[in-house]
Amino acid sequence: MYYIGIDLGGTVIKVGLVREGQMIGSRRLEANSKNGLKPRLEMIANAVEDLRTEFGIPFGNLGGVFLAFPGIVDVHSKRAVSTNAKYDDAPSVDLQRWCLEHWNVPFAIDNDARAATVGEWQFGIARGKENIVMMTIGTGIGTGVVLEGRVLYGQHCRAGALGGHLIVDYKGRQCSCGNIGCVEAHASSFFLPQIVRDNKRLNREFAMDTVNYDFKNLFTQVSAGVADAKLVIEDCISVWSAAIVNYIHAYDPQIVILGGGIMKSGNLILPYIRERVNALAWYPNEKVEIVASSLGDNAALVAAEYYF
Numbered sequence: 033m034y035y036i037g038i039d040l041g042g043t044v045i046k047v048g049l050v051r052e053g054q055m056i057g058s059r060r061l062e063a064n065s066k067n068g069l070k071p072r073l074e075m076i077a078n079a080v081e082d083l084r085t086e087f088g089i090p091f092g093n094l095g096g097v098f099l100a101f102p103g104i105v106d107v108h109s110k111r112a113v114s115t116n117a118k119y120d121d122a123p124s125v126d127l128q129r130w131c132l133e134h135w136n137v138p139f140a141i142d143n144d145a146r147a148a149t150v151g152e153w154q155f156g157i158a159r160g161k162e163n164i165v166m167m168t169i170g171t172g173i174g175t176g177v178v179l180e181g182r183v184l185y186g187q188h189c190r191a192g193a194l195g196g197h198l199i200v201d202y203k204g205r206q207c208s209c210g211n212i213g214c215v216e217a218h219a220s221s222f223f224l225p226q227i228v229r230d231n232k233r234l235n236r237e238f239a240m241d242t243v244n245y246d247f248k249n250l251f252t253q254v255s256a257g258v259a260d261a262k263l264v265i266e267d268c269i270s271v272w273s274a275a276i277v278n279y280i281h282a283y284d285p286q287i288v289i290l291g292g293g294i295m296k297s298g299n300l301i302l303p304y305i306r307e308r309v310n311a312l313a314w315y316p317n318e319k320v321e322i323v324a325s326s327l328g329d330n331a332a333l334v335a336a337e338y339y340f
Contacts (some may be wrong), residue, residue, distance in 0.1 A: 033095035034087075035303040036080050036135075036340065039144060040065070040101055042118050042222075042302075043172035044299065045072065047079040048333035051089060053155030055330050057083050065102075068121035069112075077134050096138040097131045099337035104173065106189050110141050113227030116172070117208050117222075137249040137275070138259035140339035143193040144332050145174025145291075146183065151331035152289050153178050154338050157323055165195075165285040166278065166325070172196055173216040177283050184283075192283070196220070199275045221294075222249055234260045251297040262263040269301060280313045280320050291325035298324040 034056065039046040045061040061077040064072065071089035084094065101122065104114040112122035131139035142150070158166075162181040168174040175195025177184040184192035196216040197209050204213030205226065216250050217223050225242035230236065234287045238260040247268075251260035276288055295301070313320070325331055 033337070034089050035095050035336040036083070036097040037336035038076060038080075038097065038099045039147075039332045040069070040099065040119060041144075042102065045076060046329060046333060047076060047083065048330065048336070049083040049089070050336050052337070053334050055334060057115075058330075058333070060082065065118040069119040069125055070121055073125075073130060077130075080134070087240050089136065091137070091226040094135060094137050095337065096140060096337050096340040097135060098137070098147075099127060099141045100144040100290075100332035100335070102144045102174070104139050104188075104190055104193070105143055107142055107185065108189075110139055114140070118171075118265065119330050138340055140336075142335075142339065143174070143176070144168070145195075146176035146193050147335045148174075148291055148325070148327075148331035149176025149178060149289070150183060150338050151333070151335035152291075154327060155327065156289075156331060157326035158287050158289060162283070163283070164287055164289065165192075165276075165279045165283055166289040167195060167221070167272070168292060169281070169290065169294045171222050171271065172220050173214075173275070173277055177285075179224065179283060180290055192200050195279060196276060198275060198278050200271055202262045215271060215275040219226075219268040219275075224250075227268070231261055231264060231267070239326050245296050247297070251294075251300060256301065265300075266304075267323075269304050270308065272301075273305050273312070276305065276309050277313045280309070280315065284322060287323060289323055289325050291328070291331060293329070295324045295328070322328055 037048045042065050045063050048058040049056040070259040102118050110128045128139045145168045158164045164178040164237050166176045173196030177192030190327045201213035207214035207217035218334045223291050250261045265269045
């Protein structure tokens with residue numbers, strides 16, 4: 033059987049055809065997530081059909097369609113429940129009906145970071161482990177948790193998925209979720225322009241040019257020796273490290289996986305995070321392994337068949 037995975041990112045929608053944890057083929061689509069999900073559904077369906085046609089997959093060999101969603105979902109009713117400035121119309125969309133009308137196959141949905149965690153647990157760097165935390169760093173900050181060999185959901189399917197909204201500074205910046213001092217508000221690309229503008233240690237000219245800054249740009253500048261860029265990045269890495277210490281204290285994992293496009297600069301990020309977390313986390317027995325995702329952008333997609 034083959035499965036379709038759809039990963040709704042803030043800037044890119046990824047559609048993949050997967051089998052036995054392997055990506056057979058994929059499509060990347062422009063997200064325009066601020067405009068909602070409904071206007072993108074036809075485009076997504078066309079991408080699925082393109083893949084099915086290209087690889088000659090008959091309907092009888094399609095086992096299901098899985099959607100990784102950047103918000104709170106109810107995996108039981110198979111609906112998006114709450115959003116945060118991305119695909120805000122999604123709770124009003126009957127995605128299961130959309131799937132049945134197009135392909136007449138089972139449908140499943142989960143939070144995107146939790147799905148990426150499942151991908152790494154089943155097919156990636158955490159295969160064979162039973163206690164896992166994954167943190168995805170990008171437009172926002174997402175997390176997923178596997179605890180004692182089971183994906184963590186909790187009463188309302190929120191458990192383990194809101195690590196980006198743990199508080200690291202209760203007097204800090206207001207987050208888009210409405211809380212104060214969230215990890216996401218202090219170290220995500222969505223807030224990066226504000227993070228740069230608010231940093232009083234930076235050269236004024238550097239701080240005013242925020243329209244051109246994203247993490248890729250800043251890491252390039254760090255490699256070129258730009259001191260202001262280094263200050264910003266060090267602050268963000270310190271926030272990520274504080275969050276990881278919280279995850280370790282809360283969930284007691286064997287391994288913490290870092291994912292997202294930012295891990296293309298993992299050689300700069302990981303040594304600092306490991307050093308800081310090892311210095312601050314309370315684990316008297318053995319240190320927690322902190323690693324980069326092995327599946328990269330495909331982690332949530334290859335998880336698709338786990339859900340069926």
